[in-house]
Each structure stands twice: as C-alpha cells, then as structure tokens.
Amino acid sequence: MADEIAALISSIGLPTEAVIVLCIMAVIIVGAIVVIITSRPILDIYPYLNPSARVRARKGRLFDEKQIGELVDSNDIVEVENYLKGSPDYADALEDYPLDKALDVKGAETYDFVARLAPKEVKDSFVVMAKKTDINNIKSLIIAKDMGLGVDETRDLLIPYGSLYETINSLADSDNITDIVAGLDTTEYASALEDALPKYEDTGMILPFEAALDNYYLDRLLGSSDVPADENRQIIYSYVGTKVDVANLKLIIRAKEDGLNYEAISPYILEKGYQLRDWKLKDLMESNDVAGVISGLEGTKYAEVLVDALSQYNDDGSVAIFERTLDIYLAEHAKTLANKKPLGVGPIIGYLSQKETEIKNLKIIARAKREMGFPTSKIMEMLI
Template identity: 70%
Template sequence: MADEIAALFASAGITNEIFLVFVVIAIVVVGAIVVIITSRPILDIYPYLNPSARVRARKGRLFDEKQISEIVETNDIHEFENYLKGIPDYADVLENYPVDKALDIQCADTYDFAARIVPKEIKSCFVVLSKKTDIDNIKSLLTAKEAGLTNEETEELLIPRGSSYEILESLVDADDVAGIVTGLDSTEFGAVLEDALPKYEETGMILALESALDKYYLESLLRSSDVPADENRQILFSYVGTQVDIANLKLIIRAKEDNLSYDDIAPYMLEDGYQLREWKLKDLMEAQDVSNVISGLEGTKYAEALTEAMTRYNETGAVSVFENALDTFLVETIKSLSTKKPLGIGPIIGYVSQKETEIKNLKIIARAKREAGFPNSKIMEMLI
C-alpha cells in the first residue's frame, strides 16, 4: 500500500521530501483542530474563574434563615440596628448613615462590585444594573423638590453612590422640578427627562418623569443582553428578560387597579418584552380589570404565581399581593438560572439576586420594627 502511494506521488512529480512536508502539515493542522476543540470549554470557563471565586466568598456572608429569624425577633429598631452593626458587611456603613440609607448603599455597592469583576462579554449588562442607583437618586430628588422639602432634607434622601451623584448633589438647591431636568442635560438621563417634562407640566404629576426613567432603564437592560450568542449570555438574557416582563406586569396591574385605559398605560410600557411579546402586552393593557389581566396570562410562566395570588387579592383588595408574588417568582427563577452554569455566569447572578433579596427583607423588617407591637409572624409572611 505504501509503495502504491509513493508511486502515485512520484507519477505526479512529488518527491519524497515534499510528501513528508505535506504529512507534517497535515499532522499540525489535525493537532491544532484537536487542541482548539479540547481547549474551548476551558477558554469559556477561564474568564469566570476569578469573578466566581470572589462572588462565592461573598455569598458565604449572606444571612441564612436562622440569622433572618434572629433579626425578626429583635424587639425594636434600635436592637435591629445593633444586630446589623455586629455584621462586618454592614458595620462600617451603619457608623456613618441611618439604617435605610446604609441598606441602599449596600445595594449600590453590590451592583458596582458586580460591574467591576464580571468578564468583558457581559459587563455592559451589569453596568446598566448599577445605574439603578442614579435613577433612584433622580427620583428622590424630583420627589423632594415636588414636595417642597428643604435642601438638607433633600440631600439626606440621596444615596452617596452612582456615577451621577456629584451632579445630583449640586442640584439639591434647584428651584423646581424643571430646574433639575435642565441640570441633568449633560447626563444620559437628560433627553429622557426632557421628553417627559411636558407631560409632567400638563398633569403636575412626577409619575411621568419616573416612568420615563424606568422605561429607559429597562430598554437599556434589554439592549445590553440581546445577543445570546452562548450559554452564559442566554442565561443573562433570561435573567434580564424576566425582570422586564415582571416590571411590565406590575405596571399593568397597578394601572388596571386605578382604572387606567390602554392610552394611559401604553407610553410607559416596554413593548419588546421577553416571554410577553408586544401582542400579548397589548391584550393585557386592553383588559377590563385586574382579574382579566390575570386570566389573560394563561399559558405563560407567570400564570400560576399570579393565579394563586388572586385568592388573596379577592380577600384583601390589595394589588401588593401580586407584586409580592412576582417578586418571589423572580427570586425563584433567578435561583434556577444560577444553577445552570456553575462555572460561568450562574454564581454571579445568583449572588446579586440574593443580596437584593436580603436588603429588601431587611428594609421590610426595619419598617416593621418602627411600629410598636408589630407581630413577628406577620413580618415573616411579608418577607420574600
């Protein structure tokens, strides 16, 4: 066989030396292909190794169920604060700020931490997440100005974090809401607020400005994750998309409770959702009431959670039961997503979600502890 191959090459004018060169090249090419195929999984994992390790270290410091129960059992807000001061993650910030602001700072620092450590391929999404701090600060500034609070009272509401904090701090003494909007002209939020300003001036309600900010944030979040090219980014897209759907659902349910029409709601909706596409959102916005919104979700992954909440809504008449159900659904969804890529994005989104939930629960407990005699059993029911 070897003689026949050699004769074939010789008849084609190919010498033994050239033949050997072809053989070597073939071996190199095949070897390169094998190396690429075998190393691809390692290359996919490598960018996440350091971020995952740092996140796992922080996850170990999150409160467990026993600690949450101990916090719920504290007698009042002072005992609650003293408990947190014994926890290193909260101790330093509580030395300088009241508890509510300290919790907001912890949340802002969590977003900033994630945005700094994640791999480049998913960084833009976490940078957008960190903008929640700026948006919360803008909302606080607008609300304070509308309510006529003093400069000192207004500044106290601001979270000393975020990329626009210095600009917002300088606007504490603005004359009115329009002055704040003008002062934010140089920021990425300027155009959004300017477009919504006429609606505010027409209605006298800052809801138009707040809703415009929320819509801008969700649009930015979707754009930052809309190319699910690999499994990590597919998980990221599900993580972001579910949040967008839930924000839309909360808005629709609130609007229907207030008897608002499709035309009232539509300007504030993010039409391109995740599972809830434009046609479905249109149907929900045109629903007659809250009950019809919930029944209209049949066939979606949100149906079961909200159908169960419908019974409590009928008993209490409070739409907050739907919001709580959606918050719980989001936590469970992210928990499931976080297990799908344990050597990738999973631990990162898991940690961010768990930290958000921890802070939300601490805020719930703090509010309850300010009310004398508030039942601990009721607090436990309110936790996410």
C-alpha cells in the first residue's frame, strides 16, 4: 500500500515535501470545518446564556397561584399594599409611589430591563416594547392638559422611565395641547401627533392622538421582527404579531359593541396584522355586530377561543369576556413560545409575558378591593 502511494506521488511530479504540506493543509481545513459545524450550536446559544440566567432569577420572584389567592382573599386595599410591601419586587416602588403608579413603574422597569439585556439579533423588538412607556407618558400629558390639570397633578401621572421622560416632564406646564405637540416635534412621535392635530382641532376630542400613538407603536412592533431569519426571530415575530392581532381585535369588538361602522373604526386600526391581514380586518370592521366579528374569524386561531366566550357575552352583554379571553390566549401563546426555545429567546419572552400578566392581575385586585364587599369569586373570574 505504501509503495502504491509513493508511486502515485511520483506520478504527480511534486516533491515529497510539497505533498506533505498539502496533506497537512487538507487536514487543517477539514478540522476547521468540523470545528465550525460542531461549535455552531454553541455560538447560537451563547448570546442567550446570561440574559436567560438573569430573567430566570427574576422569574423566581413572580407571584404563584397561592400568593395571588392570598391577595384576592385580603380584606381591603390596605392589606393588598402591605402584602406587596413585603415583596422584594414591589417594596422599593411602593416606598416612593401610590399603588397604581408603583405598578406602572414596575411595568416600565421590566420593559427597560428586558430591552437592555436582549441579545443583538432580537433586541429591536424589545426596544420597541419599551417605547410603550414614552407613549403612555405622552398620552397622560395630553389627557391631563385636556382635563385642565395643574403642573403637579400632571407630573404625578407620568412614569419616571423611558427615553423621553425628561422632555415629557418639562412639557407639563405647556399652555395647551398644540404646545405639547410642538414640544415633541424633534421626537420620533412628531409625525403621528402632527397628523392627529387637525382632527383634534376639528372635534375637540383627544382620541385621534391616542389612536395615532397606538398605531405608530403597533406598526413599529410588527416591523421590528418582520424578517424572521432564524428560529429566535421567528418566535419573536409570532409573539409580537399576536400582540398586534389581539390589540386590533379588542378595538374592533369594542367598537362593534358601540355600534360603530367601518368608516368610524378604520382610522384607529393598524390595517396590517400578523394572522389577520388587511382584507380580513376590513371584513371584521364591516361586520354588523359583535357576533358577526366572531363568526368572521372562522379559519383563524382566534376563532375557537372567542366562540367559547360568545355564549357568556350573550348572557351578560359585556365585551370584557372577549378581552380577558384574548389576554389569556396571548399569555398561553407566550408560554408555548418560551418552551419552544428554552436555550434562546424563550425565557425572555416567558418572563416578560408573565410579568405583564402579574401586573394586570394586581391592578384588577387593587381596583376590586377599593369597592366595599366586592365578591372574591368575581375577582377570580376577572383574573388572567
């Protein structure tokens, strides 16, 4: 065998040393390819190791069913506040703010935390989610000015988070809403607010501002992950896309409950969704009533869960059952996605969704406990 190899080398006409060098190079190249192939999964996982560890640590501080049950069973709002002051996750905020604002502060802090730790390839979507704080602060500023609140009362409504907090806070002493819009003319929200200003001036209603900001947010959110190049981005796209669909559905259902037609609804809908595309949204907005919206969802993943809620709506006439059902669906969808990619973006989505749900539930409990004799069973029905 050795003689045959030697004869082959001789027939090529290359010096033995050159052949040895070529062989070594071939071995190195093959080895490098093997290393790249075998290390690729590790390289994909590596950016998520630290973020996953950090969100899992915070996840351990989330309230479990037993703790939520204890809050539901509390006698009044004072007991709720005292209970939360014993939680390391809420104690600091409750030292500085009333309960409702403390919950909003913790929500804003959570978005900020996740946006900062998310790996580069999925960071855009979480950064957009964190913009919700600025948007809510702008809304609060406009609402306060519309209600004629003073500077201190207005600033009490603002959440001390977000990239524009200082700017928004400085506008609390503006003379009118037009001045607020002018004061935000260098921000990314300028175009949305300027487009809504004529409608406000015509109607005297601030709804166009709220709708313009919501549409801007949802559009940016959907666009932040619309090129799902790998599994992590596919999961993000599914999560944010479902959030957009849920927001659109809530608005359409509530509008149909109020008897609004397509022309009245369409300015407030983001007419590009995830599963609900523009033509489907148009069909839903043209439905005659709430039942028509639900039947129009046939063939989508939202149909089955909302059909089950339709009978309760027919009994009590409240669209709140649909909103709660959609919130539960979104939370369950996030849980599924979290389990799908436990060594990637999954834990981040799972924690964020669970924290959102926890804060919503705490707000429900707080509102209920402010009403004397509010039934515990009714609170449980309202929780997500």
